[in-house]
Amino acid sequence: MDVSPKDRFVTVYGRKPVLEALDDPRLEVDKVVLADTARGPAAREILDAANRRGVQVQRATAQRVKVLAGNGKQDQGVLADVVAPRMRPLELGLRENPRNVLVLDGITTPANVGMILRTATAAGMDGIVVPRRGVASIDPMVVKASAGVAFRAPVLRCATAAEAAASLRGAGYPIYALDANARQSVYSADLPARAAFVLGSESAGISDDVRPHVTGWLSIPMAAGVESLNVASAAAVLCFEVVRRRTTR
Incomplete structure (x- = not known):
């Protein structure tokens, strides 16, 4: 059977949760999705952290990030899909x-x-x-x-x-x-x-x-x-x- 991404990953959103996931060597992060409007030091910190882990960063519209995160107020323009091995x-x-x-x-x-x-x-x-x-x-x-x-x-x-x-x-x-x-x-x-x-x-x-x-x-x-x-x-x-x-x- 085909397994939906929602049945394989835990999606975290917001700058701090995403950085925590990227900084935790015990976690496997499949990808990061960053709003194309995200700029400045905060965005650079996320890009640098993803680069250190070799994690792919995809750019998407801010609206797309909100849809993927399922949260319109707290996503801060970024999310990460973290592999949940037992899910x-x-x-x-x-x-x-x-x-x-x-x-x-x-x-x-x-x-x-x-x-x-x-x-x-x-x-x-x-x-x-x-x-x-x-x-x-x-x-x-x-x-x-x-x-x-x-x-x-x-x-x-x-x-x-x-x-x-x-x-x-x-x-x-x-x-x-x-x-x-x-x-x-x-x-x-x-x-x-x-x-x-x-x-x-x-x-x-x-x-x-x-x-x-x-x-x-x-x-x-x-x-x-x-x-x-x-x-x-x-x-x-x-x-x-x-x-x-x-x-x-």
């Missing part, structure tokens, strides 16, 4: 038969998406589905919140969370979702070794088009009258519990 389309990822997959559904706050990517990667989850629609894009704010882990997270791409849920169910995965009122907790539920887990937004929870695919609901026990956790905190509890069970089976 791939969900379809390809499922061919590798991952044990545990996390699906983000309606999580639009970049800080939460970034922290979830960092946590799930640290825990050892095999795949993290970040849909192109309905979830915050993997942009410089997400990269910053992940402390750079977003570049190497096992991200699986698809159009929507509903599409991911349908594909996972079709591949034989039971799908569990977090709900504060669920009778079974993440600690006591009998979870299969191969399963997918959905995290919904803090305001709306699991979206209506994902709910029909959910086969089980899980809660995180709360004490002292606390009703719920921030979604990134809930993700940490879930991911480390799921991975912990691998060592006890």
Whole structure:
């Protein structure tokens, strides 16, 4: 299958994020796109940094840069495509038969998406589905919140969370979702070794088009009258519990 560039690269934009990517020897930068109106010391600094790394610099109109960056206010006329070696389309990822997959559904706050990517990667989850629609894009704010882990997270791409849920169910995965009122907790539920887990937004929870695919609901026990956790905190509890069970089976 043809792989879209959006499923291979993390695009960062703005002078500082682009320079940070170019200055990080651990990252492979595919190309830099610089607005043809960019001149002066700032543009020269980027050109020099790209030259030191042997990275191709393409010139484009300022409007084209905005379109490619997907951000009309903060691109500052420059973007860079950074290779994300573990990012791939969900379809390809499922061919590798991952044990545990996390699906983000309606999580639009970049800080939460970034922290979830960092946590799930640290825990050892095999795949993290970040849909192109309905979830915050993997942009410089997400990269910053992940402390750079977003570049190497096992991200699986698809159009929507509903599409991911349908594909996972079709591949034989039971799908569990977090709900504060669920009778079974993440600690006591009998979870299969191969399963997918959905995290919904803090305001709306699991979206209506994902709910029909959910086969089980899980809660995180709360004490002292606390009703719920921030979604990134809930993700940490879930991911480390799921991975912990691998060592006890």
